[in-house]
Amino acid sequence: MTTSTHRTAEEIGRTERGPRPLPPLGEQRAATGLSTSDTLLSNGLRVIVVRQASVPMVELRLRIPFAGTDLMHAARAEVLASTLLTGTARRDRVQVDTELALVGGELDASVDPEHLSVGGNALSSGLDTLLEVLADALTSASYGDDEVRREQERLVERIAMAKSQPNVIARQALQKHRYGDHPATREMPEAEDVAKVTAPDVRALHQASVLPRGSVLVLVGDVELDSAVAQLESSLAAWSSADTAVALPDLPAVEGGDLLFVPRAGAVQSQLRLTAEAILRTDPRYPALQLANLAFGGFFSSRLVENVREDKGYTYHARSHLEFSPSGATLLIDTDTASDVTASALMEIRYELAKICLTPPSESEVDTVRQYAIGQLLTATASQGGLASQLVALASQGLGVDWLVEHPGRLQAVTAEEIAAAALDFFAPSRWTGVIVGDPAQLKSLDVLGGVKQ
Amino acid sequence: MAAPDLHTFTLSNGLRVVLAPDTTSPVVGVSVHYDVGFRSEPEGRTGFAHLFEHLMFQGSESLEKLAHFRHVQSSGGTFNGSTHPDYTDYFEVLPSAALERALFLEADRMRAPKLTQENLRNQIDVVKEEIRLNVLNRPYGGFPWILLPPVLYQTFPNAHNGYGDFTDLEQASLEDCAAFFDTYYAPGNAVLTVAGDFVVEHARELIERHFGDVPARVTPQRPSFAEPRPQGELRGEHQDPHAPLPAIAVGYRMPDPIGELDAYLAHLVLASVLSEGDGSRLQQRLVHKEALVTDINAGAGLFGPFEARDPDTFSVTAMYSPEISADRVLGALDEELDLLAATPPSEQELAKVTARWVSGLHKEHDRLVSRTLSLGSFNLLYGDPALIYQLPERIAGVTPQDVSAAAKLLRPDSRAVLTVSPAGGAQ
Numbered sequence: 001m002t003t004s005t006h007r008t009a010e011e012i013g014r015t016e017r018g019p020r021p022l023p024p025l026g027e028q029r030a031a032t033g034l035s036t037s038d039t040l041l042s043n044g045l046r047v048i049v050v051r052q053a054s055v056p057m058v059e060l061r062l063r064i065p066f067a068g069t070d071l072m073h074a075a076r077a078e079v080l081a082s083t084l085l086t087g088t089a090r091r092d093r094v095q096v097d098t099e100l101a102l103v104g105g106e107l108d109a110s111v112d113p114e115h116l117s118v119g120g121n122a123l124s125s126g127l128d129t130l131l132e133v134l135a136d137a138l139t140s141a142s143y144g145d146d147e148v149r150r151e152q153e154r155l156v157e158r159i160a161m162a163k164s165q166p167n168v169i170a171r172q173a174l175q176k177h178r179y180g181d182h183p184a185t186r187e188m189p190e191a192e193d194v195a196k197v198t199a200p201d202v203r204a205l206h207q208a209s210v211l212p213r214g215s216v217l218v219l220v221g222d223v224e225l226d227s228a229v230a231q232l233e234s235s236l237a238a239w240s241s242a243d244t245a246v247a248l249p250d251l252p253a254v255e256g257g258d259l260l261f262v263p264r265a266g267a268v269q270s271q272l273r274l275t276a277e278a279i280l281r282t283d284p285r286y287p288a289l290q291l292a293n294l295a296f297g298g299f300f301s302s303r304l305v306e307n308v309r310e311d312k313g314y315t316y317h318a319r320s321h322l323e324f325s326p327s328g329a330t331l332l333i334d335t336d337t338a339s340d341v342t343a344s345a346l347m348e349i350r351y352e353l354a355k356i357c358l359t360p361p362s363e364s365e366v367d368t369v370r371q372y373a374i375g376q377l378l379t380a381t382a383s384q385g386g387l388a389s390q391l392v393a394l395a396s397q398g399l400g401v402d403w404l405v406e407h408p409g410r411l412q413a414v415t416a417e418e419i420a421a422a423a424l425d426f427f428a429p430s431r432w433t434g435v436i437v438g439d440p441a442q443l444k445s446l447d448v449l450g451g452v453k454q
Numbered sequence: 455m456a457a458p459d460l461h462t463f464t465l466s467n468g469l470r471v472v473l474a475p476d477t478t479s480p481v482v483g484v485s486v487h488y489d490v491g492f493r494s495e496p497e498g499r500t501g502f503a504h505l506f507e508h509l510m511f512q513g514s515e516s517l518e519k520l521a522h523f524r525h526v527q528s529s530g531g532t533f534n535g536s537t538h539p540d541y542t543d544y545f546e547v548l549p550s551a552a553l554e555r556a557l558f559l560e561a562d563r564m565r566a567p568k569l570t571q572e573n574l575r576n577q578i579d580v581v582k583e584e585i586r587l588n589v590l591n592r593p594y595g596g597f598p599w600i601l602l603p604p605v606l607y608q609t610f611p612n613a614h615n616g617y618g619d620f621t622d623l624e625q626a627s628l629e630d631c632a633a634f635f636d637t638y639y640a641p642g643n644a645v646l647t648v649a650g651d652f653v654v655e656h657a658r659e660l661i662e663r664h665f666g667d668v669p670a671r672v673t674p675q676r677p678s679f680a681e682p683r684p685q686g687e688l689r690g691e692h693q694d695p696h697a698p699l700p701a702i703a704v705g706y707r708m709p710d711p712i713g714e715l716d717a718y719l720a721h722l723v724l725a726s727v728l729s730e731g732d733g734s735r736l737q738q739r740l741v742h743k744e745a746l747v748t749d750i751n752a753g754a755g756l757f758g759p760f761e762a763r764d765p766d767t768f769s770v771t772a773m774y775s776p777e778i779s780a781d782r783v784l785g786a787l788d789e790e791l792d793l794l795a796a797t798p799p800s801e802q803e804l805a806k807v808t809a810r811w812v813s814g815l816h817k818e819h820d821r822l823v824s825r826t827l828s829l830g831s832f833n834l835l836y837g838d839p840a841l842i843y844q845l846p847e848r849i850a851g852v853t854p855q856d857v858s859a860a861a862k863l864l865r866p867d868s869r870a871v872l873t874v875s876p877a878g879g880a881q
Binding site: 006007008009011012013014015017018019020021022023025026027028029030031054055056057086093094096097098100101102103104105106121122123150153154157158160161163164165166167266267268269299300301306309310311313314315316317336337338367368371372373374375376378379382383384385386 | 549552742775817
């Protein structure tokens with residue numbers, strides 16, 4: 001490989017002194033307390049402000065419950081999110097971008113079946129501008145005919161693009177499989193529905209559903225709490241309504257059963273997506289479930305990853321994680337594998353599900369996942385953006401900074417027995433269902449395993 | 455922007471060290487950058503630098519397979535590695551109590567990685583799955599980073615696929631691994647960076663303790679990857695079985711990122727003027743006014759700026775409707791470049807770029823992982839980690855005339871044009 005002489009692999013892996021012991025952990029300094037404010041503005045908007053002055057920036061996250069049962073809701077909502085920041089009575093699209101850019105800022109809107117989200121940031125000296133542009137869009141977004149038409153065209157093309165991605169195909173199939181035609185399944189509208197949306201439809205949706213009451217805004221950064229809250233109050237006072245933002249209807253509980261096979265001819269890889277019903281963060285069993293999930297497949301040093309990736313080489317990526325809605329939570333397992341090992345990968349996943357019930361996490365596994373979960377809270381919330389995102393996710397569940405601050409203590413207190421009980425309660429193979437997307441011509445061996453229907 | 459507290463020094467074995475203490479949060483980042491990337495892999499071994507990166511996680515003299523991951527994660531930390539054109543980086547971000555552990559883990563694999571046949575076979579399988587996931591089984595896989603270089607460049611180092619062909623990957627041997635490690639993974643060919651919550655003197659002592667006895671080895675002569683600029687417009691076409699829409703990538707050569715930094719920065723500013731935000735030139739005209747493309751992006755470096763030495767690539771990529779021709783998109787791009795070449799951009803356009811750079815830099819600095827990695831890569835490529843903090847000023851110093859001059863260099867008669875055509879079969 002190179003011209004120089006070199007040692008053999010065996011010589012490289014050995015030194016005269018031999019293996020050395022792993023150094024112990026040092027003393028951990030606690031994070032400095034957060035200075036925060038959690039209050040309701042007079043328009044009913046909940047605002048959480050955290051002073052974290054690590055850099056002279058401010059991060060903003062706004063989440064508005066934005067569900068709808070109308071079959072056209074997803075299409076209208078998607079067009080609304082794409083055009084919310086493209087012009088108001090006072091600013092056109094280019095002015096919005098210019099004003100934000102001059103304070104080093106940005107704002108983006110996105111939507112899912114549960115929320116309309118607006119996220120962004122700016123230099124903290126530009127907080128005024130950031131809030132002014134946001135308030136302007138919330139109170140007088142104009143949804144001009146031209147902007148709506150152009151964004152519709154782009155959306156139609158983007159949807160075509162997204163729907164050619166195996167990950168999206170698998171997600172849509174999974175949602176349909178577990179929730180039928182519940183509004184939660186409409187994560188991406190149909191292109192033909194998007195094409196039917198009109199500018200008046202979008203304006204009406206804004207009027208009816210872009211509402212402060214029931215929504216939450218998180219601000220994290222180099223700000224003074226009192227003046228930031230006052231600034232929010234005055235900037236957003238004109239955004240008001242007596243109505244409350246629309247929450248997603250409760251989801252039915254996921255029931256275990258056969259996996260659904262979804263054919264995708266010519267695919268070189270299959271998507272496995274498995275799911276089971278779980279619990280919210282407010283449930284007393286949650287910390288135990290969080291740790292049981294980590295041990296199962298929630299991080300790299302988990303049983304699932306060590307088995308299917310590091311031992312078998314079936315996949316590059318495998319994980320299990322929790323997904324939350326206002327009414328409940330589910331567990332998800334996802335991995336993508338080459339066609340010829342798809343059935344084997346499914347067999348190993350089922351094996352690991354059964355195994356964690358029968359052979360719960362050992363003392364050293366418990367120790368590892370506990371330290372990992374506590375450490376992750378520390379590293380994930382060390383940046384303004386990370387903390388803001390974490391807080392807005394918690395706030396959507398009615399939780400706040402307190403929950404975050406107290407969570408390491410809860411993780412510390414969980415016992416191995418509680419984790420074993422959570423594993424048994426939530427990972428039993430019969431509780432799971434899901435989908436497999438792949439090339440039917442190469443996946444005949446799935447029939448051998450059973451529990452997969454066409 | 456003022457540089458934070460930075461300390462640099464070199465151990466007797468040649469290992470360069472950057473320390474960036476900052477006690478805002480009780481977390482610490484550790485990274486090691488090795489001065490070898492996929493441009494250095496030999497013919498017949500495409501993808502080897504990346505495959506070797508995977509092997510560096512598979513154990514070392516003091517650490518069994520899987521131990522690296524377990525030790526980082528049981529300390530509450532995260533880890534990763536990535537292979538770039540000119541370097542390969544490895545990092546951990548952890549609660550600060552685990553600083554010595556992270557140093558130990560990095561030192562152990564720098565001193566004596568355990569390279570075995572079994573792990574090599576296993577990681578070849580894993581890497582093939584990674585390539586299926588990111589390239590073969592998805593629309594626009596490898597666009598443009600794998601597809602554009604073979605059109606723009608003529609020589610193997612610059613033109614080949616850094617992810618690798620399956621046949622090459624399968625032929626990788628333990629002998630290749632040993633040769634690659636001994637040649638490129640010498641301490642004198644690496645930079646160690648520690649950023650975050652620690653005391654400088656203590657960190658120095660720990661670094662000496664763990665890395666001090668990694669034996670010095672000869673460091674390789676860094677090759678030049680220079681090649682002449684294209685003499686004309688080079689065209690390539692790629693059939694993508696999964697893509698629903700046509701796409702285009704236009705590649706240009708750029709000034710030397712190291713030797714001609716100010717000219718390189720002018721190209722970065724040009725890229726922002728062209729495509730950053732709704733007010734940028736190409737967004738306004740191609741996406742909104744004329745509705746030629748769904749999305750368009752211009753940028754320096756196929757993975758972002760400051761990732762590579764010379765030669766580096768300036769690219770413009772777009773996805774567009776099948777009713778539009780590639781030449782129409784190219785024609786509009788050329789008109790916008792001609793316009794900028796003839797009439798420099800306004801002061802306000804540049805003020806926008808500068809302000810977004812400043813805030814981008816703050817955000818990057820606030821994320822410990824990106825701060826650690828940038829300090830390491832700037833030390834490796836530029837010999838000066840503090841340069842990062844001078845960038846806003848250097849970028850603010852770019853004049854409208856400089857941007858105009860950069861636009862003038864992006865000429866139709868010296869570029870590569872790659873078109874991606876949907877080839878059906880997608881569902």
